[in-house]
Amino acid sequence: MGNFSNEKRVLRRILIVDDNCDAAELLAELVRLSGYEVTVAFSGCVALQTVEAFHPDVVLLDIGMPGMDGYEVAQALRARPECATLRIIxxxxxxxxxxxxxxxxxGFNLHLTKPTQLPTLLGALEAA
Structure with a gap:
C-alpha cells in the first residue's frame, strides 16, 4: 500500500522536535502510519524532558527554533551517557x-533538508 507499511518490525520510538506545531503533528501522523511509535515536542527544553520520559530511538530535530535551538539540543543530548546510541537526525x-x-x-548522525520526501525520511528511520 504505497509507502505506508504495517509489516511486523521492531517498533522504533521517534521523537519529532519542531516549533512549527502543525508541521510537527502532520509529520508525526505520517510516521505513525508507517508503523512507528511517535511523540512530539515543540521546543528544545521540552525535547530534553521528553527524551527522559519517552526514551526514543531516533530524534528528528529542527534546527531553527526560538530559545534552545537544535544545535544546543543535540549537544545537550550527546552530553548524556544514556544518549550515546541515540540517533539524531x-x-x-x-x-x-x-x-x-x-x-x-x-553530534547529529544525519542532516536532511525540508521538504524531505517521505521515502527518504522513512529510509533514514529504517537505517537507525
Whole structure:
C-alpha cells in the first residue's frame, strides 16, 4: 500500500522536535502510519524532558527554533551517557555547507533538508 507499511518490525520510538506545531503533528501522523511509535515536542527544553520520559530511538530535530535551538539540543543530548546510541537526525530548512558542518560537529548522525520526501525520511528511520 504505497509507502505506508504495517509489516511486523521492531517498533522504533521517534521523537519529532519542531516549533512549527502543525508541521510537527502532520509529520508525526505520517510516521505513525508507517508503523512507528511517535511523540512530539515543540521546543528544545521540552525535547530534553521528553527524551527522559519517552526514551526514543531516533530524534528528528529542527534546527531553527526560538530559545534552545537544535544545535544546543543535540549537544545537550550527546552530553548524556544514556544518549550515546541515540540517533539524531536534523530535519531543517537550513541546508548550506555551514549548517551541515555544524550539525556534524554537534553530534547529529544525519542532516536532511525540508521538504524531505517521505521515502527518504522513512529510509533514514529504517537505517537507525
Amino acid at each position: 536534523a530535519l531543517t530548512a537550513w541546508g548550506d555547507a555551514a549548517a551541515r558542518a555544524r550539525t556534524a560537529a554537534c
